[in-house]
Amino acid sequence: MCGIVGYIGFRQAADICIAGLRHLEYRGYDSAGIAVIAEDGQLDVRKVVGKLAVLGELLEQQPLIGSTSIGHTRWATHGKPSVQNSHPHLSCDGRIAVVHNGIIENYQELRTQLEAEGHTFISQTDTEVMPHLVEKYYEGDLRAAVCQAVADLQGAFAFGVICADNPGQMVAVRRFSPLVVGIGEGENYIASDMGAIRKETDKVYVIADDELALLMPDSIELTDLDLNPIQREVFVIPWPADAAEKAGHKHFMHKEIHEQPEAMHACLAGRLSDPDKSIVLEGLNMTEAEIKSLRKVVLTACGTAYNAGLVGRFIMENLARVPSEADLAAELRARDPVVLDNTLCIVISQSGETADTLVALRDMQEKGAKILSVLNVVDSSIARESDGVVYIQAGPEIGVASTKAYTLQILTLELIALHFAEVRGTASAEQLRELKAALLQMPEHARVLLEREEDVKAIAAKHYEKPNALYLGRGINLPSAMEGALKMKEISYIHAEGYSAGEMKHGPIALIEPSCFTMAIAVAGEVYDKMIGNIMEIKARSGPVIAVADDGDEQIPVTGVDAEADPDDVASQPNDMIWVPPVPELVSPITVAIPLQLLAYHMADMRGEHIDQPRNLAKTVTVE
Numbered sequence: 039m040c041g042i043v044g045y046i047g048f049r050q051a052a053d054i055c056i057a058g059l060r061h062l063e064y065r066g067y068d069s070a071g072i073a074v075i076a077e078d079g080q081l082d083v084r085k086v087v088g089k090l091a092v093l094g095e096l097l098e099q100q101p102l103i104g105s106t107s108i109g110h111t112r113w114a115t116h117g118k119p120s121v122q123n124s125h126p127h128l129s130c131d132g133r134i135a136v137v138h139n140g141i142i143e144n145y146q147e148l149r150t151q152l153e154a155e156g157h158t159f160i161s162q163t164d165t166e167v168m169p170h171l172v173e174k175y176y177e178g179d180l181r182a183a184v185c186q187a188v189a190d191l192q193g194a195f196a197f198g199v200i201c202a203d204n205p206g207q208m209v210a211v212r213r214f215s216p217l218v219v220g221i222g223e224g225e226n227y228i229a230s231d232m233g234a235i236r237k238e239t240d241k242v243y244v245i246a247d248d249e250l251a252l253l254m255p256d257s258i259e260l261t262d263l264d265l266n267p268i269q270r271e272v273f274v275i276p277w278p279a280d281a282a283e284k285a286g287h288k289h290f291m292h293k294e295i296h297e298q299p300e301a302m303h304a305c306l307a308g309r310l311s312d313p314d315k316s317i318v319l320e321g322l323n324m325t326e327a328e329i330k331s332l333r334k335v336v337l338t339a340c341g342t343a344y345n346a347g348l349v350g351r352f353i354m355e356n357l358a359r360v361p362s363e364a365d366l367a368a369e370l371r372a373r374d375p376v377v378l379d380n381t382l383c384i385v386i387s388q389s390g391e392t393a394d395t396l397v398a399l400r401d402m403q404e405k406g407a408k409i410l411s412v413l414n415v416v417d418s419s420i421a422r423e424s425d426g427v428v429y430i431q432a433g434p435e436i437g438v439a440s441t442k443a444y445t446l447q448i449l450t451l452e453l454i455a456l457h458f459a460e461v462r463g464t465a466s467a468e469q470l471r472e473l474k475a476a477l478l479q480m481p482e483h484a485r486v487l488l489e490r491e492e493d494v495k496a497i498a499a500k501h502y503e504k505p506n507a508l509y510l511g512r513g514i515n516l517p518s519a520m521e522g523a524l525k526m527k528e529i530s531y532i533h534a535e536g537y538s539a540g541e542m543k544h545g546p547i548a549l550i551e552p553s554c555f556t557m558a559i560a561v562a563g564e565v566y567d568k569m570i571g572n573i574m575e576i577k578a579r580s581g582p583v584i585a586v587a588d589d590g591d592e593q594i595p596v597t598g599v600d601a602e603a604d605p606d607d608v609a610s611q612p613n614d615m616i617w618v619p620p621v622p623e624l625v626s627p628i629t630v631a632i633p634l635q636l637l638a639y640h641m642a643d644m645r646g647e648h649i650d651q652p653r654n655l656a657k658t659v660t661v662e
């Protein structure tokens with residue numbers, strides 16, 4: 039799971055590759071490297087362990103001069119992060135260089151065979167078989183050699199390949215791993231995603247599986263693996279060149295949290311404009327008859343997208359009255375689910391490239407389910423394999439911790455569930471109207487919540503040194519508790535558990551003590567009274583509580599506070615309050631999410647953590 043870029047043209051290639059790699063660090067950042075065809079016709083390589091900044095420093099001391107280059111940022115799968123294992127990998131004669139994203143499944147067998155044929159390997163990676171295979175087949179035509187090499191491979195890959203004998207050429211090829219080719223004037227690019235080259239061009243070819251691109255400064259030839267030409271429409275990247283910059287924010291995560299009001303507008307635009315009008319969902323690709331005959335909905339995803347799926351399950355069942363379940367994508371195939379006729383599988387993913395999610399999609403498709411995806415990145419692998427796609431319209435999300443994608447995934451699922459309910463006649467006109475009006479208010483609610491950031495920051499300052507946290511919710515806000523805890527642990531490294539408040543007495547209550555804060559989600563709704571009871575139980579055990587409640591709620595601030603208690607006992611003080619605008623319970627996970635994102639962000643910042651690139655994580659997990 040890595041990022042690749044390449045440049046061929048007339049400018050200094052290393053600079054452009056480094057700038058592109060900066061936008062791909064979300065894919066991995068344990069080591070990085072770059073290869074340039076130098077003016078003397080040799081391949082020059084620089085590789086480092088660590089983040090891209092370390093590679094940048096090395097290049098300042100030892101610059102690479104040349105106008106053809108490939109670069110890589112790595113998230114280790116085969117072989118630990120080391121200079122030897124980092125990319126680009128070279129052929130024995132050092133004249134062919136390869137960068138790779140993906141996993142070569144039969145690399146061991148290929149390596150044994152190549153070693154027997156006299157090739158010498160220096161790394162533990164699966165990738166290294168590729169330069170040796172290309173070297174084996176190379177007879178002066180780089181593209182032909184890459185085609186032959188790819189025919190030997192099993193697994194997933196996007197490769198960029200250059201050869202010192204062909205300084206005016208670069209070859210790129212993919213199977214199951216993302217790859218785009220950027221179109222310039224007298225210069226061209228390759229990248230794992232469009233964001234990496236958006237500053238250079240807004241025109242790209244999106245490469246499909248088993249397609250190959252031969253790039254020269256003035257031309258691009260797309261072919262299949264038998265070298266038959268392919269005609270592809272130019273895709274125009276729909277966001278501005280600066281969309282992937284921090285725009286004055288300290289971190290991408292902070293910027294993305296603040297982009298939510300605008301992104302919500304974009305998500306609603308053209309779909310829902312008036313509570314009295316029907317919802318229009320382009321890309322849904324389902325007839326009214328299909329929607330009416332649905333027997334089951336299975337939602338599947340990983341991580342944050344799964345938490346959005348849990349909310350989706352709730353609203354789908356509640357509004358559209360279709361039996362619904364939500365599965366972790368990595369677990370779905372393992373339980374070999376029974377798929378009934380007229381089952382819809384809703385696949386949720388920000389990147390559209392998550393390997394576990396893609397595998398779950400294929401399994402459900404094979405079993406006969408129709409696939410509807412809820413995605414952010416346009417034209418991703420999941421998009422291509424789905425029957426219908428509804429985009430969440432969040433714009434690029436760079437921070438590893440998913441924020442705006444989460445609220446927009448829920449917003450999109452709400453639109454889908456409401457549309458289904460409308461078509462199936464399972465919700466009253468009054469309920470539909472109320473919920474549509476609430477969704478139309480969401481951008482404004484998000485704006486108000488962001489204005490309250492300083493209040494959340496003050497709460498963060500009180501609790502950021504605590505080692506443990508329990509996030510409790512019930513009903514539709516159980517996923518909110520899970521997502522709040524996920525945000526907290528992944529960027530602040532505070533151990534946080536998201537739990538059903540109803541389950542608290544069956545185990546987690548043992549954790550309650552002054553150094554463990556409890557986040558209690560207690561907005562108005564069916565489960566409000568029960569949440570009050572839970573807060574009382576926590577306070578009675580000296581646990582500090584932060585509560586999320588509706589503006590104007592006077593009960594929760596003092597719930598469980600014991601006037602007789604030792605005033606030095608912090609847990610006997612009134613609860614810390616996060617106030618949210620009151621909304622119908624069925625849409626409340628959207629408003630609840632925003633302050634929980636801010637709390638995690640500020641606690642992580644106060645602890646001095648690497649917020650946009652937390653340890654051991656990568657933005658897009660393209661390995662199972």
Ligand code: M6R
Pocket residue numbers: 340341342343344386387388389390391392395438439440441524525528655656657658659
């Ligand atoms: O790109 P996807 O939405 O498919 O990614 C799924 C998860 O890997 C992702 O949500 C992950 O859990 C985030 N780091 C959470 O912030």
